[in-house]
Amino acid sequence: MIDDGRQAIIDIAYLIAAVFFIFGLKFLSSPKQARRGNQLAAVGMGIAILATFLSRGWESSNYILIIVGILLGGGAAAWAARVVKMTAMPQMTAIYNGMGGATAALVSLGEFSHKTNIGTGEKVAIVIGCIIGSISFTGSMVAFAKLQELLPGKPIRIANQQMYNLGAAAALVILTILTVSLDHNTTSKGLLWVIFAISLALGLSLVLPIGGADMPVVIAILNSLTGLAAAVAGLALDNQAMVIAGALVGASGSYLTYLMAKAMNRSVLNVIFGSWGAEAAGGSPVGTGEQLPIRETTADDVAVQLAYANKVIIVPGYGLAVAQAQHAVRELADELQERGVDVKYAIHPVAGRMPGHMNVLLAEANVPYEDLYEMEQINDDFPSTDVALVIGANDVTNPAARDDKSSPIYGMPILNVDEAQNIVVLKRSMKSGYAGIENMLFHDPKTSMLFGDAKTSLSNLVTAVKEA
Amino acid sequence: MDNSVLLGIYVFLLAIFLGIELIGRVPATLHTPLMSGTNAIHGIVLLGGMVVLGEADTWWLQLIGFLAVVLGAANVFGAFVVTDRMLEMFKGRKSTPGADKS
Numbered sequence: 190m191i192d193d194g195r196q197a198i199i200d201i202a203y204l205i206a207a208v209f210f211i212f213g214l215k216f217l218s219s220p221k222q223a224r225r226g227n228q229l230a231a232v233g234m235g236i237a238i239l240a241t242f243l244s245r246g247w248e249s250s251n252y253i254l255i256i257v258g259i260l261l262g263g264g265a266a267a268w269a270a271r272v273v274k275m276t277a278m279p280q281m282t283a284i285y286n287g288m289g290g291a292t293a294a295l296v297s298l299g300e301f302s303h304k305t306n307i308g309t310g311e312k313v314a315i316v317i318g319c320i321i322g323s324i325s326f327t328g329s330m331v332a333f334a335k336l337q338e339l340l341p342g343k344p345i346r347i348a349n350q351q352m353y354n355l356g357a358a359a360a361l362v363i364l365t366i367l368t369v370s371l372d373h374n375t376t377s378k379g380l381l382w383v384i385f386a387i388s389l390a391l392g393l394s395l396v397l398p399i400g401g402a403d404m405p406v407v408i409a410i411l412n413s414l415t416g417l418a419a420a421v422a423g424l425a426l427d428n429q430a431m432v433i434a435g436a437l438v439g440a441s442g443s444y445l446t447y448l449m450a451k452a453m454n455r456s457v458l459n460v461i462f463g464s465w466g467a468e469a470a471g472g473s474p475v476g477t478g479e480q481l482p483i484r485e486t487t488a489d490d491v492a493v494q495l496a497y498a499n500k501v502i503i504v505p506g507y508g509l510a511v512a513q514a515q516h517a518v519r520e521l522a523d524e525l526q527e528r529g530v531d532v533k534y535a536i537h538p539v540a541g542r543m544p545g546h547m548n549v550l551l552a553e554a555n556v557p558y559e560d561l562y563e564m565e566q567i568n569d570d571f572p573s574t575d576v577a578l579v580i581g582a583n584d585v586t587n588p589a590a591r592d593d594k595s596s597p598i599y600g601m602p603i604l605n606v607d608e609a610q611n612i613v614v615l616k617r618s619m620k621s622g623y624a625g626i627e628n629m630l631f632h633d634p635k636t637s638m639l640f641g642d643a644k645t646s647l648s649n650l651v652t653a654v655k656e657a
Numbered sequence: 658m659d660n661s662v663l664l665g666i667y668v669f670l671l672a673i674f675l676g677i678e679l680i681g682r683v684p685a686t687l688h689t690p691l692m693s694g695t696n697a698i699h700g701i702v703l704l705g706g707m708v709v710l711g712e713a714d715t716w717w718l719q720l721i722g723f724l725a726v727v728l729g730a731a732n733v734f735g736a737f738v739v740t741d742r743m744l745e746m747f748k749g750r751k752s753t754p755g756a757d758k759s
Contacts, residue, residue, distance in 0.1 A: 210698055210701075211675065211679065213694070213698070214676070214679045214680065214694070214695070214698070215679050217680075217683075217687070217690065217691050217694045217695075218679065218680045218681075218682070218683035218687060218691060219683075219687075220684060220686060220687060223687055223690055223691075223694075223744050224741065224744035224745065226694065227690075227694050227697070227737065227740045227741055227744055228741070230694060230697060230698050230737070231697070231737045231741075234697070234698070234700065234701065234733055234737070237701060237704060238703065238704065238707070238733075241704045241707045241708070242707075244707075244708065244711055246712070247711035247712065248711075248713075248714075251710055251711050251712075251713055251719065251722075252711070254710055254719065254722075254723055254726075255707050255710050255711060255726055258706075258710065258723050258726030258727045258730060259703075259726060259727075259730040260730075261727050261730070262726065262727035262728060262729070262730035262731040262734070263730035263731065263733065263734035263735075264734070265731060266730070266731035266732070266733075266734045266735030266736075266738075267734040267735060267738045269735060270734070270735045270736075270738035270739045270742065271738055271742070273739075275742070275743075275746075278689065278693070278739060278742075278743060279689075281735065281736075281739050282689075282692060282693050282696050282736070282739065284735075285696055285697075285700075285731065285732045285735040285736040285739070286696050286699075286732070286736075288728040288729070288731045288732045288735075289696070289699050289700055289702055289728070289729065289732035291724075291725075291728045292700075292702045292703065292705065292706050292725045292728045292729035292732060293702045293705070295706065295709070295721050295722075295724055295725035295728070296702060296705035296706055296708075296709050296725050298721055299709035299710075299713070299718055299721040299722050299725065300705070300708075300709055302717075302718065303709065303712060303713070303714070303718055308662065310662030310663070311662060314662065322702075408692070409692055412692055412695060412696050412699070415696075415699045415702075416695065416698075416699040418699075418702070419699045419701055419702035419705075420669055420672075422702055422705045423665065423701075423704075423705070424662055424665040424666065424669065425662075426704075426705055426708055427661045427662075427665065428704055428705065428708070429665070429668055430701060430704060431701050431702060431704055431705060432665050432668050432669050432672065433668060433672045434698050434699065434701035435669075435672075435699055435701060435702070436668070436669045436670075436672030436673050436676060437672050437675060437676040437679070437695075437698065438676065438695040438696075438698050438699040439673065439676065440672070440673040440674070440675070440676025440677045441676040441677065441679060441680045441691070441695050442692070442695055443677075444676070444677050444680060444681075445680065445683075445688060445691060445692055445695070448683075448685075448688065449688060538685055543688065543689045543692070544685050544688035544689060545685055545686050545687055545688040545689035545690065545691075546689050548685075548686040548689075549689060549690070549743050549746050550746075552746040553746040561686075563685060
């Protein structure tokens with residue numbers, strides 16, 4: 190492999206880059222060094238990119254195009270990543286992941302039509318890279334559209350969808366065998382484009398029927414798939430940096446998927462071929478139009494309740510994130526703590542829309558780490574809590590997940606908010622949550638509802654607590 | 658004939674095990690940043706785009722390669738910046754003062 194000095198330099202640079210990725214990943218999984226980990230990985234990437242420029246025999250016009258392309262794509266994405274709101278982070282991850290998938294598919298297509306002499310192993314790698322990359326691309330775009338609410342979060346399905354998916358998968362297997370076994374000529378090159386098209390459609394069809402609430406797991410799966418696609422493309426190109434980095438991501442991404450699915454008590458297979466949406470269409474009380482009683486309250490009443498409580502648990506949800514109310518909630522907590530109230534935050538594993546998303550948002554508002562409690566740590570505290578303040582959280586507090594076997598979210602671990610002495614729910618309206626199901630917590634006699642934008646309600650509360 | 662692919666598969670398998678080991682005990686707090694960080698690392702596929710575009714000898718391959726480079730670069734830069742922004746939030750409290758900004 191190392192046939193001249195220049196190639197040796199490239200290979201050594203790739204090796205160094207791989208070491209950077211490994212340490213980057215290692216640091217990324219410890220809170221103290223996470224940021225440095227990301228920076229290390231970025232340095233590794235820089236080394237790998239620069240080394241690739243040393244490759245031999247490229248047209249100078251192509252060099253220019255490469256630089257223009259990197260500046261264009263990298264510049265636009267870096268700018269978008271800088272200006273996007275913290276609440277939109279999950280969709281950004283989805284869209285960049287999709288772009289990576291598209292890149293892998295394009296690399297496979299380009300490599301296949303460019304190469305004249307190509308071995309069986311490389312052919313297999315190219316076809317697989319094309320399939321995985323394309324599925325990851327369209328799948329991620331659907332996930333992006335759902336999170337951005339360009340598409341409804343509810344499952345979108347067509348009749349006999351599973352049959353079409355199976356058919357597409359079977360067609361892909363047959364076409365893969367054909368493409369690999371045929372001589373490398375115009376026909377097999379054409380077939381790869383057919384594979385590309387079918388894979389794109391399959392990606393759409395696989396993710397569209399998955400409900401919005403499952404999107405974090407879906408993105409984790411697609412992230413890991415793109416890693417694999419990059420690794421496989423690396424096999425085809427005999428590029429060890431791509432193989433190592435791609436495989437690292439494929440593996441850690443799969444493990445992360447497993448951790449997230451576990452947090453939601455969902456099996457990964459269940460998410461992909463899930464019954465979540467199907468069951469929701471069945472017996473459970475979804476939008477039956479039935480008017481259940483609710484108790485509405487005012488900021489002043491809630492302020493008194495909070496100010497004279499001993500123990501308050503704040504349950505933040507996506508509604509808080511959307512309203513950008515993380516600073517307001519910290520102000521309220523500060524105010525209460527000054528009055529001697531014991532304030533804790535209960536963080537559901539999937540609060541926000543991704544595990545850890547809520548921690549990031551609250552950290553932005555300088556909420557101390559020590560006040561954040563994970564579900565298992567705090568669930569036993571609710572019965573001794575005077576007020577549970579639920580801010581824009583819905584499904585993660587729904588007692589149906591614990592008690593109602595017919596509920597589509599039955600079995601998902603929830604925060605036992607309903608065990609608190611009093612519950613106050615800050616919510617924009619009675620609209621149902623991301624999973625699209627009724628939350629009986631809101632109709633609990635112990636619950637009072639404070640309607641309005643979370644940020645406005647919270648600042649009203651802060652003012653009222655000061656006066657209380 | 659496919660020796661290099663075989664060698665690549667060795668590397669691939671070792672990296673798979675390493676990848677799982679490395680993030681073995683990641684706290685839930687870091688799940689989102691970790692996903693975003695790994696998202697950036699698979700942007701390595703940009704290298705493939707560079708090779709395709711570099712070796713392109715028709716306008717058609719140039720187009721495919723160029724698209725691959727643009728999208729791959731977006732993956733790399735976008736995801737690294739997003740991750741950095743997420744992790745930036747974690748600094749500053751119970752901190753080693755001044756030590757964490759380079």
